[in-house]
Amino acid sequence: MALAAARRLLLHAGSRLGRREAVDGARRFANKRVLVETEGPAGVAVMKLRNPPVNSLSLECLTEFTISLEKLENDKSIRGVILTSECPGIFSAGLDLLEMYGRNPAHYAEYWKNVQELWLRLYTSNMILVSAINGASPAGGCLLALCCDYRVMADNPKYTIGLNESLLGIVAPFWFKDMYVNTIGHREAERALQLGTLFPPAEALKVGVVDELVPEDKVHSKARSVMAKWLAIPDHSRQLTKNMMRKATADNLIKQREADIQNFTSFISKDSIQKSLHMYLEKLKQKKG
Numbered sequence: 001m002a003l004a005a006a007r008r009l010l011l012h013a014g015s016r017l018g019r020r021e022a023v024d025g026a027r028r029f030a031n032k033r034v035l036v037e038t039e040g041p042a043g044v045a046v047m048k049l050r051n052p053p054v055n056s057l058s059l060e061c062l063t064e065f066t067i068s069l070e071k072l073e074n075d076k077s078i079r080g081v082i083l084t085s086e087c088p089g090i091f092s093a094g095l096d097l098l099e100m101y102g103r104n105p106a107h108y109a110e111y112w113k114n115v116q117e118l119w120l121r122l123y124t125s126n127m128i129l130v131s132a133i134n135g136a137s138p139a140g141g142c143l144l145a146l147c148c149d150y151r152v153m154a155d156n157p158k159y160t161i162g163l164n165e166s167l168l169g170i171v172a173p174f175w176f177k178d179m180y181v182n183t184i185g186h187r188e189a190e191r192a193l194q195l196g197t198l199f200p201p202a203e204a205l206k207v208g209v210v211d212e213l214v215p216e217d218k219v220h221s222k223a224r225s226v227m228a229k230w231l232a233i234p235d236h237s238r239q240l241t242k243n244m245m246r247k248a249t250a251d252n253l254i255k256q257r258e259a260d261i262q263n264f265t266s267f268i269s270k271d272s273i274q275k276s277l278h279m280y281l282e283k284l285k286q287k288k289g
């Protein structure tokens with residue numbers, strides 16, 4: 001309930017701000033964790049995640065992300081969005097582990113509902129989505145990128161991307177898996193999901209997790225030039241084609257959202273799964289020390 005109220009407030013406040021700044025031609029609206037900038041007549045918005053240190057998708061971050069997308073969808077002058085990160089070296093560390101560890105079932109259910117909501121909105125967006133992957137992109141971070149129509153990644157071997165859930169002792173849900181299969185094919189997805197592979201850029205390109213690699217300082221300019229190419233296609237034909245390609249995958253979740261929430265909640269609440277997450281969090285801490 002509190003989140004629904006926050007969402008209404010943010011939408012309202014955001015639209016007022018958006019109108020005021022539109023006077024300059026360039027517009028900008030920001031929540032705490034998501035910054036959106038639109039420039040001139042090109043109809044393109046740049047959406048930057050800024051939830052330091054690692055852009056983990058906390059409940060608040062998911063909510064702000066979803067609201068920002070909703071506002072852009074409602075703005076008929078926006079045809080494309082470049083999704084990127086403001087956190088140096090990290091695109092997104094994925095779902096926030098602290099939302100899935102040591103909480104109660106009601107919290108898990110609420111969290112998962114918001115994860116579903118963001119995924120459905122991103123994956124079925126009518127806008128052109130290009131990801132400018134300027135850092136590490138494990139699990140839910142990779143999920144965000146996979147939702148886009150085109151993925152440009154910084155060619156820095158320090159960055160990896162992939163669905164690594166099995167390394168954490170958890171399981172990617174069927175709709176993560178479906179999207180992976182749609183992107184890289186069944187055999188590659190089967191292997192990468194079981195092994196929890198985090199691909200360095202060259203391998204990510206080879207297997208098709210990303211579409212293009214560029215030097216780090218060229219990620220944004222390349223994303224813009226890719227966007228220009230996609231903008232040249234008539235919206236109606238591109239949108240109908242996108243819908244034709246993605247609808248069955250989205251519908252597969254839509255028809256069983258509630259069951260998927262129950263499934264997640266009971267899975268993540270298990271002692272054995274909580275223990276795995278605990279161990280993984282400890283490992284992350286130890287890496288530092």
Ligand SMILES: CC/C=C\C/C=C\C/C=C\CC/C=C/CC(=O)SCCNC(=O)CCNC(=O)[C@H](O)C(C)(C)COP(=O)(O)OP(=O)(O)OC[C@H]1O[C@@H](n2cnc3c(N)ncnc32)[C@H](O)[C@@H]1OP(=O)(O)O
Binds near residue numbers: 092095
């Ligand atoms: C039959 C089927 C049955 C059931 C299925 C049903 C349902 C499905 C069930 C579950 C599926 C749930 C799906 C989850 C998807 C996810 O996204 S899980 C998250 C996966 N993410 C990761 O593994 C990334 C972990 N992080 C890292 O590898 C590194 O942090 C990273 C490379 C991103 C950055 O490295 P570095 O710059 O060195 O930073 P640190 O490692 O030092 O991290 C800084 C602090 O941030 C904390 N942190 C990192 N990642 C997360 C995160 N994802 N969530 C929360 N917090 C995170 C880290 O602990 C540090 O914190 P500290 O400063 O120590 O307090």
